[in-house]
Amino acid sequence: MPSPDQRQRLAALRETIADIERKPALAEARALVEQQQGEFPRLAGGLLQEMFTDERRNAGALLGFALAQAKGLLTAQRLAVVYLQLGDEAQKLGMPYGPGLLSFGFDPDALVLVRAANVAELLWAAEEAIACRAVAAVVADIGSHAKLLNFTASRRLSLRAAATGGSIFLLRYGQGREASAAHLRWRLSPARSAHGRYDAKAPGALRWLVQLEKGAIIKNQTEFVLGWTENGFATFTAQRRGTDRRIGGTTLPRAVPAQLADGLPQTA
Amino acid sequence: MLFLPSWPTDYLKRRDGQLQGPLVLHERIKGGLRLAAVDAEAARRGLSIGQNLADARAMVPDLTVREMDRPLLETAFADFADWHSNASPLVSVMTDVTGFGDLVLDITGVAHLFGGERAMLRLLLTRLRDLGYTVAGAVAPTIGAAWAVSHFARSQVLEQADLETVLDALPVQALRLAPAQVAGLTQMGLKSIGQLRQRERKPLQARFGVSLLTRLDQAYGLIQERMTPRLPMAERYAERRFADPIGLMDDVLMTCHDLAIQLSIRLEAEGQGGQAFHLFLYRVDHKVMALSVNSARLTRDPEHITKLFSNRSERLEGEYDAGFGIDMIRLAVSSVSELDAVQLGAFSHQGVAEDLDQLNDRMSSRLGIMAVLRTQLVESHIPERAARLVPALAASNDQARDRAWPLPPRPLRLLPVPEMVAINAEVPEGLPASMIWRRESYKIEKASGPERLGAEWWRSGQRLQLVPTEPPKKGETPPHIPNLALFEPDAVTRDYYVVEDAAGRRFWIYRQGFHRDGEPAVWYLHGFFA
Known part of the structure; x- marks a missing residue:
């Protein structure tokens, strides 16, 4: 029978090990982010990121944000991004368009489109794709509420992603948030574009308003106004906060961290 | 050549044990209900094909009558034909005369496995007769001669030397002619093929058309006749027979893995790899299930092949039906070409593209080929035509693009x-x-x-x-x-x-x-x- 002191130390050690095992990718990413201050961080691979937007009509911006991050993960060894969509949601959300990808700055050859028949197959394909060492990122576009995409499924995906070093981006729509094991959760909305250089009436460079809802990865900052060029993100200072109340800091129904048997929080 | 004269009635009787007694199938021909198929018992009591159904009912009061369902019979016969590929890899259904009943097997280079042509013919015939089919068969140097002998003579093996004497004695119907042509020949008094062969060819062609001469030449082997095998021609295959039939999909997949290893050893020895793999499951009750998977690049990796088949099998779910069991499994490979062995380096990048192709294979095998796509840019100014989605298995990566042009705004x-x-x-x-x-x-x-x-x-x-x-x-x-x-x-x-x-x-x-x-x-x- 070990003494209480020993037991306490054992428990502390177990906790440390659990933390390392559970979120190695996040710990790594945090170290990387701390070097880049103020700017929107270039996140490393191995993360499961949920990206929410309130309405389906923002689908273009959401895909843009995911592909912009995925582009940073493409290397000579990881040369593909797999995009997953349910076959019957193509008309609702639109499909990635080759010339559009080109003008966005993403090579269409690097994108593999998968049209799954149902959510079960989509999740299977996501796991299968992230297990491949040639895949830099998996972008799963799920336009409707899916029962199968529960905490267990997201936990599986997050472990897979952490093990193989590729990132998974779950594109979700709506205001509801469920318990999930995602490392990061973003909420994105399009913002008014920049001033057009030659034509004041024309849409200028794109702007997104991005909020980090979950995952303490960046100190003191959870909100960014981002721009995108072919070479990477540009960060702008947020201006006129609170003019649009929906985008400003509303209280969202947050997920309650799930407590598993070992008493350690899994979702925080 | 195997000829099953009363296949439709035999098949229906076998499928449905309740059907008893003289059975005929009727069909609407020229506005009247006429008999289209007659079983042996009905034929013995004087019924024949083409008779009026009302007459037939009057002649045989206890007649069982069913309507003829040609599409059903044709698909059933096609399955039946596939099952015969356990005798020879090249099997086809001859549809010149009817959609079912004539089975062509190319047994070149196969007969010795069954102990000679005579023994093989006997085996094929007895095995079908045991199942309750009426069958006649013939082995002959040409397809035409085999058809003639199986239909109009007793079952036998015809040697090249006897070809002319046997064929000369057969009636002209044995040449697979149209009814009008046969009627014309009978009018001329030409009853046997021998008589026909002695006539001048030019007047015959003028009167009966070139098809008569073609059939004649085909029977005697003066011109070639081709058969189109139903199943893809497999260059290499591995197979395993079971003493007891198996049924579980897991067992099938385990066997598939063993066969894939056998096949890969052979392919490796020859320095070859394949792109299309087919798994044939021969059921005890004469059906063949075929599963096919494709690979984007040449492969002989047994793990990969097995993985593709297990993905493919998950897509089957309800369709998979082992029936009374599977007694033979064959794994065949086609689209074979040279694949050199490569040294795998721990730090090289060359395996990466291969990994990606294997991933695409796996996803296509489970989700379907049309579900895994790549974008191909097309030179067109019409937006929906400027990009085309093609299956990732078939896409080629080398697209030349002119990047010098400024890109117009296009949506994501x-x-x-x-x-x-x-x-x-x-x-x-x-x-x-x-x-x-x-x-x-x-x-x-x-x-x-x-x-x-x-x-x-x-x-x-x-x-x-x-x-x-x-x-x-x-x-x-x-x-x-x-x-x-x-x-x-x-x-x-x-x-x-x-x-x-x-x-x-x-x-x-x-x-x-x-x-x-x-x-x-x-x-x-x-x-x-x-």
Whole structure:
């Protein structure tokens, strides 16, 4: 029978090990982010990121944000991004368009489109794709509420992603948030574009308003106004906060961290 | 050649044990119900094909009558034919005379496995007779001769030396002729093939057409006749027979793995790899299930092959039915070509593209080939034609693109079908000011355009060709031209605008056609920008 002191130390050690095992990718990413201050961080691979937007009509911006991050993960060894969509949601959300990808700055050859028949197959394909060492990122576009995409499924995906070093981006729509094991959760909305250089009436460079809802990865900052060029993100200072109340800091129904048997929080 | 004269009735009797007694199948021919198939017992009591159904009922009061279902019988016979590929890999159904009943097996180089041609024929015939089929068979140097002998003589093996003497004695019907041709020959008094062969060829051709001479030459082997095997020709295969039939899919997959290892050892020794793999499951009750998978690049990796089949099998689910069990499994490979062994390096990048192709294979095998796609850019200014989605298995990566051109703004997502929107503009030809789409209204704050995309002028004035025009028939002089609208480039010219609403969402919309006074403009939404 070990003494209480020993037991306490054992428990502390177990906790440390659990933390390392559970979120190695996040710990790594945090170290990387701390070097880049103020700017929107270039996140490393191995993360499961949920990206929410309130309405389906923002689908273009959401895909843009995911592909912009995925582009940073493409290397000579990881040369593909797999995009997953349910076959019957193509008309609702639109499909990635080759010339559009080109003008966005993403090579269409690097994108593999998968049209799954149902959510079960989509999740299977996501796991299968992230297990491949040639895949830099998996972008799963799920336009409707899916029962199968529960905490267990997201936990599986997050472990897979952490093990193989590729990132998974779950594109979700709506205001509801469920318990999930995602490392990061973003909420994105399009913002008014920049001033057009030659034509004041024309849409200028794109702007997104991005909020980090979950995952303490960046100190003191959870909100960014981002721009995108072919070479990477540009960060702008947020201006006129609170003019649009929906985008400003509303209280969202947050997920309650799930407590598993070992008493350690899994979702925080 | 195997000939099953009463296959339809035998098959139905075997399928349904309740059917008893004299059985006939009827069919509507020229407005009357006539017999189309007669079983052995009914034939013994004087019924024949082509007889009136009412007459037949009067002659045999206890007759069992069913309607003839040709598509069902044809598919059943095709399955039956596939099952015979356990005797020879090249099996086909001869459909010259009827859709079922004639089975052609190419047994070149196979017969010795069964102890000679005679023993093989005996084996095939007895095995079918034990199952209750009436069957006759013949082995002959030509397909025509085998057909003639199996239909009009006793079952036998015909040597090349005896070919002429045996064929000469057979009636002219044995040449697979049309009924009109047979009637004409009978009129001329030509009853046997020998008599026909002595006549001058030119008058025969003039009177009966070239098909008569073709059939004659085919029977004697003067010209070649080809058969099209039903199953893909497998160059290499591995197979395993089971003493007891197996049923579980897991067992099948384990066997598949063993066979894949056997096959890969052989392929490795020959320095070859394959792209298409087929798994044939021979059921005890004469059915063959075939599963096929494809691989994007040449492979002989047994793990990969097994993985593809296990993915493919998960897509089957309800379709998989082992019936009474599977007694033979064959794994065949086709599209084989040279594959050199490569040294795998721990730090090299060369395996990466291969990994990606294997991933695409796996996903295609489970989700379907049309579900895993790549974009291929096409040189076209029409937006929906500028990108084409092709199966990732078939896509080629080497696309030359001219990157020097400035890229016009194109949306990140495109709707497969453009959706109609209502647009208000301050001046008719000005920039859009508001939009209603999917029952929500948007105030448009910024817009740029138009980018005018014209239709293909080189198609102007053409009619749509929905169906190929038929050549005029006799007595119908003016060929019928469907009165379809002419293609008008002006009507399908589009003016594209990039618009941004108050919240910053950016859409790609277009107006169909030119603006004309008094006509309402038709607008569509085509895509979303990031």
